Amino acid sequence: MQKTFTVTGMSCGGCESNVEDSVGALEGVESVDADHEKDSVAVEADGISTDDVTAAIEDAGYQVDG
Numbered sequence: 001m002q003k004t005f006t007v008t009g010m011s012c013g014g015c016e017s018n019v020e021d022s023v024g025a026l027e028g029v030e031s032v033d034a035d036h037e038k039d040s041v042a043v044e045a046d047g048i049s050t051d052d053v054t055a056a057i058e059d060a061g062y063q064v065d066g
Contacts, residue, residue: 001045005053009062010036022060023053039065 010016016034019041023032028047034040043053054064 001043001048001050003043003050003053005041005043005050005057006039006065007034007041007057007062008039008065010034010039012036015062018060019057019062022056026052026056029053 007019010019013036015036019034020032023029023041023043026045026048028045030044030046031042032044033042035042041057045053057064
């Protein structure tokens with residue numbers, strides 16, 4: 001899976017790190033790149049669903065739009 005999520009609530013580099021750490025902890029995630037200025041989180045992963053990634057982002061305290 002290669003997908004970019006629209007994520008609101010990130011306001012700084014620390015927020016980006018929180019999201020990257022949370023999503024990166026999922027088994028199968030190859031890369032995560034959060035960008036608070038673009039409200040985006042790009043994920044490359046194998047063997048996990050978009051629901052799993054969405055849940056990890058929301059567990060970190062941010063809202064996934066769409």
